[in-house]
Amino acid sequence: MSLVVDKHVSVAMRDGTVLAADVYRTEGAEPCSTVLIRTPYSKDDPTHVNTWINVLRAAESGWAVVVQDVRGRFRSGGTFVPFAHEADDGADTIAWVREQPWSDGYVGMVGGSYVGITQWLAATRAPEGLLGIVPACTADDVTTGWMYEEQNLTFGFLAHWASVLVASSTNLSPEARARAATLVQDVTDNRYRTFDDLVEAAGDLAPYLPDWRDRSGKIAGPEAAGRVRVPALVIAGWFDIFGPGAVASYPRREAAGTRHPHDRLLAGPWAHGLTGGWFPGRTYGPAASFDALDPTRLQLGWFETLRDGGPVAADPVTVFVMGADEWRSFSAWPPQEARLVEVPLRVDGSRHALVSAEPVPTIGGRTFFPGYKVAANAGPRPQGPLGERDDVVALVSDPLPEDTDVLGGITCRLAVASDAPTMVVVKLSTADHDGDMVLLAEGSSRTANAGQGETISVDLGPTAMRLPRGTRLSLTVAASDFPRLEDGPRAGLSVLEQAPVLHLDVV
Structure with a gap:
């Protein structure tokens, strides 16, 4: 078996902006289904790209994999405004995939954190050919799941995330890069106490920051899970910053009438960026690790069930019970017997x-x-x-x-x-x-x-x-x-x- 990797492939959006993508596929194979990953953290970073699914293994399993830098990040054109373009750009990228000679027309999206919400937002456009999404450790609502906990701004997360985005920008002048380094250090040292402090310090390095205080839903429509009808396999962590929002997206679909029979929920003892099931002073055992679940096979198998008309899971909710340190499955969340x-x-x-x-x-x-x-x-x-x-x-x-x-x-x-x-x-x-x-x-x-x-x-x-x-x-x-x-x-x-x-x- 030989794999082909097409680097820096141009993908045009509806407004003419060109985004860059890498395509991994089996050489000379029949048209196949595609896994799509859209990221602001560089398609050329193998550690990041393989966080939630093993790209080469997916390609060896007969899937094409497309990894794309989102608008305004790394090799893609345009201006990066968090959340603003992900719905249309995601839908346009899916349409582009379906036109390629190596595509059979079926696309599944995977990835965590911001890569996860790109899936929810693209799915709100109901693009043809989208099999399902696997949003991991993310929330479907930008306001209540990302920016706020009830009425309180999630400052520590927003400050660190903003500093990461600014520091990884590729088009900064030497003066701007020095300011970005100062911003990162000041966030690390907790020098900013309020969001206004952060906005003032970031200035034109992150002109989108003031909008993050907005609670009207204008950044991105609220509660995407209630507006999406494609199947979703939601992955959440009990200690993840997005844990409550991720878990809430599952019953939210039931309440909104958008629940799909193949929806699933998987939640483990994980924090954001750490899915091994261990913490300083507390470990939940080797079975608690996300890797122990064989995530590549788990996700590809779910997509194949959707594509091939496979059976619906009797117990679609699987959670790790801390203290008992075991996985348990249920038909609903919260469990019907609760x-x-x-x-x-x-x-x-x-x-x-x-x-x-x-x-x-x-x-x-x-x-x-x-x-x-x-x-x-x-x-x-x-x-x-x-x-x-x-x-x-x-x-x-x-x-x-x-x-x-x-x-x-x-x-x-x-x-x-x-x-x-x-x-x-x-x-x-x-x-x-x-x-x-x-x-x-x-x-x-x-x-x-x-x-x-x-x-x-x-x-x-x-x-x-x-x-x-x-x-x-x-x-x-x-x-x-x-x-x-x-x-x-x-x-x-x-x-x-x-x-x-x-x-x-x-x-």
Whole structure:
């Protein structure tokens, strides 16, 4: 078998802009189906290109693979504006693929993060020949899944991502490249505290940044999963920055009436950039690794099922249950057999969180910071230092009376009062016999009033975990979480006497 690699192939878009692509295919073969990867991170970077699927193995398996630089990045023409052109450019690229003599007219899209949302956006155009999409570790809604957690800007992610995009730009002058290097270092050193600081520092290096504050949906239409009818195999990580948005896209299709019988959901104990199932201080075993699932065969097999009219999976949802450290499959998400369990909480110490000189620091969780590829500050990290602060309120549960499998969502309901409208950050941890707290889930909301009590519900996101009998659940409540969230004005915060509770989906 001989493989042909056609480098830097020109692909014209509807407005005349020419994008560059590499085509991998078997020499002299009959027309075949195509895997399409559209990336802002360079089609010429083999480590990146092979993150989610082995390109050469796919070609050896009888598929053509097209890897394309998106508009304005690396070898492609035009101007890069995140999200703005991906729907039309994706549809135009699929149409181009179908016209090639080596194509049988069928196209499947794969890839993670921004490469994942290029799939959702292209699929909103319903291009002919699109078999299905495999968006990995991404969210289908730019506003609620990328820019914001509830009403709070996901500052740490946006700052690091913007610095990565700027630093990897290929058309910078020497002066601009020096400014880009300064931006990267300042983001790494947490010198910017607010999004306005970041916008001012980036300036014309990232002219699209101001639009990221917009919540109207003009950047890209909202909730693409509810507007897409092609099948989707969604891949998510419990500790991924896009985890909640990725998982939400699966039931969202059911609610919108766009659910396809071949839709699937796969979620594991992964962070953004790290899918090995291990973190400093915690490993979930070799079976937890994404590579252990043979992802190339998994994705190609799913596409072949779609193309060839194969059977629908009886249990299309597969999740890794942390604590039990095993994979389990279900017919729906949350599982149909899940029941809502209420866990009462009590304040452990002072009810009042004071205003400190520095914000409460982010320790692990769903983050995207420098060093993310080795989970430098991500995942299930000990939260002990937070308990020593006077700007944090601690809550704790009684020991659980039995082993508890939490599979679905987690919500914390509590009554709070603040000196001024402020964010409310809730982090859920286990509390072991030594008092150590290891992070399980997190979320945030905002108070609307000043000086009076109000009841809020904080969504801590989806998960799958086993909590052994006797486990105590510990929560911290604070008015900041930096650099994960923007360090805006902070206010004193009190948890009121009305009993706070956790709501868990339990199987």
